[in-house]
Amino acid sequence: GDSVTQMEGPVTLSEEAFLTINCTYTATGYPSLFWYVQYPGEGLQLLLKATKADDKGSNKGFEATYRKETTSFHLEKGSVQVSDSAVYFCALSDALSGAGSYQLTFGKGTKLSVIP
Amino acid sequence: GAGVSQSPSNKVTEKGKDVELRCDPISGHTALYWYRQSLGQGLEFLIYFQGNSAPDKSGLPSDRFSAERTGGSVSTLTIQRTQQEDSAVYLCASSWDGKDYEQYFGPGTRLTVT
Numbered sequence: 001g002d003s004v005t006q007m008e009g010p011v012t013l014s015e016e017a018f019l020t021i022n023c024t025y026t027a028t029g030y031p032s033l034f035w036y037v038q039y040p041g042e043g044l045q046l047l048l049k050a051t052k053a054d055d056k057g058s059n060k061g062f063e064a065t066y067r068k069e070t071t072s073f074h075l076e077k078g079s080v081q082v083s084d085s086a087v088y089f090c091a092l093s094d095a096l097s098g099a100g101s102y103q104l105t106f107g108k109g110t111k112l113s114v115i116p
Numbered sequence: 117g118a119g120v121s122q123s124p125s126n127k128v129t130e131k132g133k134d135v136e137l138r139c140d141p142i143s144g145h146t147a148l149y150w151y152r153q154s155l156g157q158g159l160e161f162l163i164y165f166q167g168n169s170a171p172d173k174s175g176l177p178s179d180r181f182s183a184e185r186t187g188g189s190v191s192t193l194t195i196q197r198t199q200q201e202d203s204a205v206y207l208c209a210s211s212w213d214g215k216d217y218e219q220y221f222g223p224g225t226r227l228t229v230t
Binding site: 036042043045046049090091102104105107109 | 149158219221223225
């Protein structure tokens with residue numbers, strides 16, 4: 001079945017540091033890939049997505065490139081801020097894996113803490 | 117506009133009791149998903165509704181779990197004879213349809229089975 005593996009946290013960085021959170025996947029078909037973020041006390045929200053190979057998703061200074069050859073979708077940000085402290089989830093949606101639905105398969109999540 | 121709402125926000129129940137969790141999706145969204153978030157298992161898909169089609173129940177962990185969606189809008193997830201391992205945060209999400217449109221998540225219901 002489909003699966004998503006992301007680096008385990010927690011990750012602690014100083015403000016303005018470079019962030020990389022690794023994510024790799026296995027899927028039956030040609031999935032769409034997502035990064036979701038969960039800020040403290042809030043619900044899950046979409047951060048960015050890519051729907052085909054070599055697409056780059058970007059939002060709020062974060063970006064990730066869909067790499068089919070390495071089955072990866074690593075999240076990067078050049079300069080993190082304290083407000084980026086949250087839990088980040090890599091996910092995929094693959095219609096071929098189920099009964100035609102587009103449910104998300106999530107990684108375990110990576111908790112990021114940014115200190116001033 | 118209003119987002120996905122869920123009720124109750126917290127539910128504490130005794131082992132063996134039945135519970136109902138409610139989800140109000142965003143108006144106009146035809147696709148509705150239930151997920152469960154627990155420390156041991158992470159985020160897991162439970163069930164999916166799309167319009168008038170038969171639901172995809174492939175993620176339900178046992179026959180104690182069921183869900184319905186009335187009138188293509190509100191959904192109720194029912195857990196019968198709750199067990200301690202059912203303790204988790206139950207998340208509902210909706211989207212415009214079942215394709216790759218963004219899934220909007222509700223705040224979740226934290227269920228604690230004592």
